[in-house]
Amino acid sequence: MADIFEPIWAVGLMTGTVLDGNIDVALLKTDGETIETFGAYTLAPYPPEIRTLLEETLKQARAWNFEGPEPDIFREAEGALTRAQSQAVKDLVESAGLTMADIGIVGFHGQTVLHRAPTKERLGDTRQLGDGELMAPILGTKVAYDFRSTDVRAGGQGAPLAAAYHSALLRSLDKTGETAVLNLGGVANITWWDGGDLVVAFDTGPANAPLNDFMKARGLGEMDFGGALGASGTVDEARLAELTKHPYLTAAYPKSLDRFSFTAAMADGLGDAEGAATLSAFTASAVGKALDLLPRRPKRLIVSGGGRHNPTIMAMLEDRAGAKAVSADQFGWRGDAVEAECFAFLAVRVLRGLPISFPTTTGAPKPLQGGRLAG
Secondary structure, X not given: OHHHHXXXXXXXXXXXXXXXXXXXXXXXXXXXXXXXXXXXXXXXXXXXXXXHHHHHXXXXXXXXXXXXXXXXXXXXXXXXXXXXXXXXXXXXHHHOOOOHHHEEEEEEEEXXXXXXXXXXXXXXXXXXXXXXXXXHXXXXXXXXXXOXXXXXXXXXXXXXXXXXXHHHHHHOOOOOOOEEEEEEOOEEEEEEEOOOOXXXXXXXXXXXXXXXXXXXXXXXXXXXXXXXXXXXXXXXXXXXXXXXXXXXXXXXXXXXXXXXXXXHHHHOOOOHHHHHHHHHHHHHHHHHHHHHHOOOOOOEEEEEOHHHHOHHHHHHHHHHHOOEEXXXXXXXXXXXXXXXXXXXXXXXXXXXXXXXEOOOOOOOOOOEOOOEEEO
16 A cells, blocks of 8 residues: 555546536546645536435435434435446546556535534534445445544534635635635635645535525526526515524634525515525625635635536626635636535545544534544
């Protein structure tokens, strides 16, 4: 294992809580500290029946809420998504002209079905479906999985885990602390690095989840494509002012959210365009509150995740969060691949026994190793 400190090819897998029907798969050559090569990546669609199964699983997970035995559907969904994601890995590796023998490790995040942040009274809980012990023999390679449980059991938030990767990306770009990385997935999370030893990360508030759910509930499609509906509407400023009083937004970090912590109900009673505009504005306003909490307020946000494709939210980040918002793609990063790349990066850290969560990112009591290794 002496050569493990040399950069190796790793595959990262991520399926977000938005359930857009895709598995994000990315190749990354890394030693878990620096990034040598961005490899191929793809969005591999789930078969429709698995997508339907996962939607039902999320519904049952909310009803279960960590009380009593897990719903039976968890086992069925876990097997189905593990096999589907294993196939996605094989397909990507092959399309890149590599074989599984070239891959040092796979980082398998799994599907978050429920996440509950800790309080003063109790530890948090988190559940990702994904069977690394099943995936490893299917692929014939090592698999790192269950990245969040160790952190949660130690009293951490279990999220966000992207900080180590985001700060590695920032290292080659901006060491001044004037730039932060903002990921707009189902939930939004931010990473700020001072250029030295301090990395701060936390969930800022919702990103795409409430808006997507709002669009679906009103029969307007899967999402607000191109931010068109939001752009055509007027923000209900009185409603927004009330929403931005939510105590989460000014609570001290570390802090994290579940996909359903903020819901489409925030737009109840509003028209379609007005609702889309107001939900978009809330995402941006929540980011603004988050920037106020950082040790130093960054002037620029590098935005990854699906939300960067929404020009309405991107414009509102400048107006309402008071920072220049730039798509990650403009820096040679792959904005759709950052989360999957992150779990390739973290998998190599798991392999090397390096910490993946920290007191200033998840609230862990000390820098913590995490994840389990199969294969």
